[in-house]
Structure formats: C-alpha cells, structure tokens
Amino acid sequence: MGSRGASIEIQGLRVWFDSREVIKGVSLSIPSNTVFTIMGPSGSGKSTLLRAINRILDLYPEARVEGRVIVDGLDVYSDSADPSSVRRMIGMVFQIPNPIPNMSIYENVALGPKINRMVRSKRELDELVRWALERAYLWDEVRDRLDMPAGKLSGGQQQRLCIARALAMRPKALLMDEPTSNLDPMATSKIESLITELREYLTVVLVTHNPFQASRVSNYVAFIYDGRLVEVGPTSKIFTRPESELTEKYVTGRMVA
C-alpha cells in the first residue's frame, strides 16, 4: 500500500525554554518517504527539535518557538494552522513505551481513529486495527488476544503497540524519539527492521543517540550538537566521509556523552 509520505522543511528554527536557547537556528530538508535520522549526544536538543515538528512543544508554557516548519507546503506554526490537525498528520512514538495500560490492545490502537472519527463502521475499524498491527510486526503475536490489557505485553511488544497506535492514524510522517533506547537488543532489531519498511508509505523522522542505529536504518542523517546543525547528508556519506571533525568524532564513538 504505497502512499506519499510528507516532505518536511525546517527553516531557521529557534526554540527557547524560558531564557535558555535550546535550538539555535536549525534548517533541514527532510525528503518524503525516507528514514531521516537526527542524531547527537544527550542534551543536544534533538528531542526538542522533534517535538517542534508536531507542535507537542505547545504543551509547555516555558517554551518559545521561532522559525517555520513546513509540512507538505503548510507552515504548521502559521496563524491559520490548527495544532490538533497537525498532530493527526504526524504520528509520534516515544522513548518509553506508553500504551494506556488498562485499555485492551485493540482499544489502544483504535483510540486515535475513534476520537478523530476516521472510520464509519466497526468493520472498517477492525480492518484498520489489523492493518496497523501488521505493519508494526505485532499482529501475529496478539491476533488471538486483542482484548488483553496492553499493560501485560512485554516492553518490546508495548513499543510495537505504540507504533501501531500511531500508524492507525494513517499519518504522512512518523516522529520517533529514541524508540529503542529502553529495549533489549532483540526487540530493538525487530523495530529497526520495521522502521526501514515504514518509508514505503510515510516519512520517518528518527531521533537517536546511538550512531550505530542511525547507520543501520536511515537514508539521511543530520548531526545536531548543542542546538546547532553540524552536518547533514546521505547516511553513507556521513559515516564514511564526514566533513566535520565533530561528526567524525561522534560517528566513530569517540565523543563522550
């Protein structure tokens, strides 16, 4: 099921938390249907950058944003943009798997489509849930126990459930904030292979602090350090012939932090 993922343009983005500047003028072009990784050491601002894209940053009164984020031609920070509809277009997966624990597996995945009235019948909803769980590599494991409370799944399964939940919204882009940093290596590799498949029908923006993961799954990589964009380019180039010394230090694992 191929469809066009969103292309995302970040222009001159600056973010402050109270008086501290956390993102200091970042511009990026994220092509559609790619896996685009933003990597950098902790504290570099990459998670904040991600949250600026789907305007989740709005939840924090101490945050201030300047610049433009253009998704498929629409500036999400323009006066006419509605944050809720931005978030319907762009899904998000978090560092800690966070399904709603008392809700069943089915209900977790169905939550987004239900509240946004995306389907017209139970049958459509069932199909959508199944589609999402299949894409998240979880369907086979849970097809017989869709009513089980989500909290009973393992960590890796819960994270795939969260991915399914985001996918059920049929987003044009998926933001992933260090999705495997709390998972064991087996769960991590499962999710990494599913990420590479996702770009068939959407754009993935992945944040990770692990350069090796970046080299495994992405088409493009941007290296962020201290709130600034240091270097960006195709994965192979960044990892074999990086232009900046900082980048080289980071990808060879010699950067402390």
Place this chain on the structure above:
Amino acid sequence: METRILRSYAGLALAVVITVAGLTPLIHLIAVVAVNGVKAISKNFPGFFFEERAIPGSEAIGGVGPYIVGTLILTTVASLIGIPISILAAVYTTQSVRTRLGPITSTFVRTMIEFPTIVVGLTVYGVLRILDLGLQAIGLHSPIPRFSALSGSIALAIIMTPFIYSQVEVSLREVPTHLREAVYSLGGSRLISSYILLRYVKASILAGIGIGVGKAMGETAPLLFTAFGSEYYPSGGLEALLKPIGALTLGIYTMALSGYSNWVEASWGAAFMLLAISIALFTAIRIISSRG
C-alpha cells in the same frame, strides 16, 4: 546503661498507651452508636426508615423517613452542581498553558479547604437574603428562597468542591509527561485529550468524588441556615427544591437536643444509619484507591 534502656521501654510503652487511650473514644463511640441505634431501629422496624417523626414525648419512636430522603436529595443536587465544576476546573488548570487562571484557582481552592462550614452556610443565606430584599424592593420575588433544598445543596456543593478539585488536579499532574504527550499526539482536541487523561486517572477521581460526597452527607452546620430542616416528606416534584428540607444530620442535631426521650432514641437510630453509610463509603474509597 540499664536505666537508659528501661527509660526507652517506658517511653515506647507510654506512646502505645496514649495511642490506645486516644483510639478508645472512637471504638466506644462506634459501639455505643451501634448498640443504641440498633435498639432504636428495632423498636420500629422497618417503619423507622419510612415514617415521619413521632410526636414529641410520646411512646412511639417514629421514623426518620423524611430525613433520609432529604439527605439523598441534598447530596444528589449538591453533587450535580459540585462534581462537574470541580472536575472541569481542575482539567482547565492542569491542561491550560498560557493563562494564570489555573494557578489562581488552585490558590483560592487551597484557602477554601479550611473554611468553617457554618460560615459557608451563613454566606449562602446572606447572599440569598440580599437577593431577596433587593428583588423585593423592585417588586419581584427571588428565584431561590433562603430556606430551601436548593440553597442547602448550593452550600454543600461549595463545601465538596475543594476536595474533588484537589484530588483531580493532583492526579492529572501525576500523569507521566510522555503519556500526556502520547495522548495529545493522537491529534484530538484539547477537550478530547483531557477526557482520555481523565479516564486514565478514573480511580483517583472516583476516590475524590467519594470523599466530597461523604463530606456533603455528613455536614450539619451549613444546612442550619439554608435547608433549615423539615419533618415532612418533600412534595410537589421540582417545587420541593424551593422549600425547606430535612436531613439526617439536621434531624440528629435537633432531636438529640430536644430533651424528648423518644426523639433522643430516634436520633441514635438515625446516627447509626449515618455512621454505617460513612463507614461503608470510607471502605469503598479505600478499596477503589488501592485497586486503581
């Protein structure tokens, strides 16, 4: 060294003795209310729950039916007013971003928690009185009479609000950040996202409501100036809300102080009912809180 150890044991023993001494009145109270209450109710079972108050000084113990209905009505109407306001306000406070209205509300609520409840009743009375006098001056009638079930319910709603609001506020704030972000990232409006978060902390909210309702049911003082009390069953449909009404708590208060022995007996019966409901509610809240 010997004396120090002896003194330690003595001190610990003293603490335990004082504790037991302190808990004794409670145990005694429950026992006395139970014994006297059951005795009273058994004199007129099951009429006690349905009949009206007996003639003072007579042999019959009568019943507290109107008081039970009164308490039910007052608590229900108070809940209808107080619960939505408390929950909505707490949601606004925790989910709003750019305004000061939320934090200001929380500050005000903090001062409300310790208001003497009689002052609340007195001020509802005061407002209605001024309203009444003012409207009379221009030849109109006040929509809410001073002594009515409605004014009593308003007073009780004011009293329950701080408890429910605080509970909802705290439990919403304790939702982990990333869960909150996840709910919002699903793209629902702020109202819908808030609703999902409320469902997530449902157990806490129920406990808070339980506490608030328990408070409202057990209060007497605020009803003195508002509901005022009545020995008869409320009648006339919705009109009844505009007339004085009795309550279990008020009934106990007036009957106990009356000096008529049959009324005093009846007040034990009513007290037993009230105590039983309170303990049941307390236990229910504990169970909900530990499971949620």
Place this chain on the structure above:
Amino acid sequence: MTPIRGFLKGKDLFGLIGISNLAIIATVIIIVAILGIEGLRIFIKEGVNFISTSVWSGVRERYGILFALGGTLITGVMAISIALVMAVASSITIVEILPRRLKPLISSLVDLSASIPTVIYGLWGLFVLAPLLANIAENPLLSALKSYLGSPGSLGTSLFTGSILLSIMISPFATAIVREALYSVPKYVDEALYSLGLTRFEVIMLKVRYIRRAILVAAMVAYGRAVGETIAVSMVVGNVVNPEFWKILNPGYTIASLIADQYQNAESYYYMVPAIFGAALILFAIGLAVNIAVIAISRGARYGD
C-alpha cells in the same frame, strides 16, 4: 518573534470550561464580601466593643462577643495541646512500634475517625462524655477548685467538655500530618542515630525533633479545624453567655456554637443578623490567619533545619 499561538482558537472549545474556574474564584470572593459587608454593619454600630465586651441581647440590641472569642481561643488551645500529644504518640506507635501488618489497620482507624460526621461525635459527646465529666466534677477533690474553674451545667456541658471532645475530633488530622512526616525521615538519619548507640526511644525523640516543623504545621491545621468546628461543640459546650470564659468548667459559647445556636432568633431582631455575620467574620479571620501561617511555615526551610 512569534510566540507559540495559544489554543484559544475558534475550533477549540477548551477555553469555555474556564468558566468553572471563574465560578470557584467568584464563590470565594462572594463569601468574603458578604462577611465583610454584613459584618461591617455591626462593627459600625458597636465598634471595638463588639469584640471587647461580653453581651448578647436581642432585646437590648447590644452585642459583644468577647465571651465567645474567649471560648473559641481557650477550647482551641486546650484541644490542640491534647491533640498534639495524641498525634505524636500515635505517629510514633504507627511508624516506629507497630509490626508491619498492624500499621495499615491502625492508620485506617485513625483516618476513619476523621471522616465520621461531626454530629455523631456531638451525640456521643452529649450523652456519654458530658455525663462522665459531670460525675468527675462532682468529685470532692475538684469541688475545691470550683471557684477557679466554675462548674458544669446539669448535663455536664462546659467549655472543658467541649475542649475534650474537640481534641478527640481533631487528633486524626494532626496525626495524619505527623505520621507522614515521620515516615519521610530519610533512612540515613535513622541509621546514623542508631549507629551512635542510642536507645530506640532516644532515636525516636530525635526524629520527632527533626520533624518539628511538621508538628507545628499539624498544630496549626488542627487549630484551624478546632476553631471552625460547630455542631459537635455546640452540643456539649452549654451555650450560655459566660463572660468568665477562663472558668472552663462553666458552660460557655464558642464563636461557632454561638452562630449555630442563635440562628433561629436571628431574624427576629434588627441587629442580630449583622452580629452573627460579624462573629462569622471574626471566625473566618482566625481561620484565615491560621491558614496563612501554615502556608508560611510550609514554605520555610526543609525539615531538620
């Protein structure tokens, strides 16, 4: 610079629910306003005499609530003195002495006693506590003190009875606060003290000293409740104008019980309603002062300083 646009756009109805916040704020303001406006009238009439004299006469339209003010303050102070001892002792017992399985039971018992409707306490106080204290007061030993302390009403109602009942009612609130504080003393404090070779009781006493700020807060909170408690007190305190309120075995009034007791007469006299509001204003002021003190103390340095 473009600030993040707020959510208050046409499509988002969230802002509307702020009305409930406004309702709450308005309610508090109205309460204060009413107390002020109505209460002011009696202050205009009586001036400072309202709180410095002891008289309550509808017929003569003279009102001075000194007797009630004294009653409130004395019963309050007596009640928290007892309640604090209870709170500390109970907290020590629960946190330090009880085996693990009994802790939740006794804790719950304490919490339960806080949620019993006050009128039931009043009932018990009237028919159990008061007669008990009346019998004790009959005791020849105490009769000698009658000139200093007065003597209770026929049923045993007196300011003293009220104080005892109040202390029973407010202890659970104080206990809850002290108990929490004792629980939260960090483990390393325990370990450090025990490793110095101190006996168990000595360690406990030092921990109590460590949380003394919380104990102060507990005292204030309990005092606030004692001051505001109306129904139970009015059932056992006698409700008699007692200018010599320090004679605690005499029946008397507290401000709260005065308001409760006089409500039936209020509308018959011209100035009684304002007088009642004036009394309520004083009561409210005391409660507010205590509340502010609590917030001020809580904001102060951490425990152990």
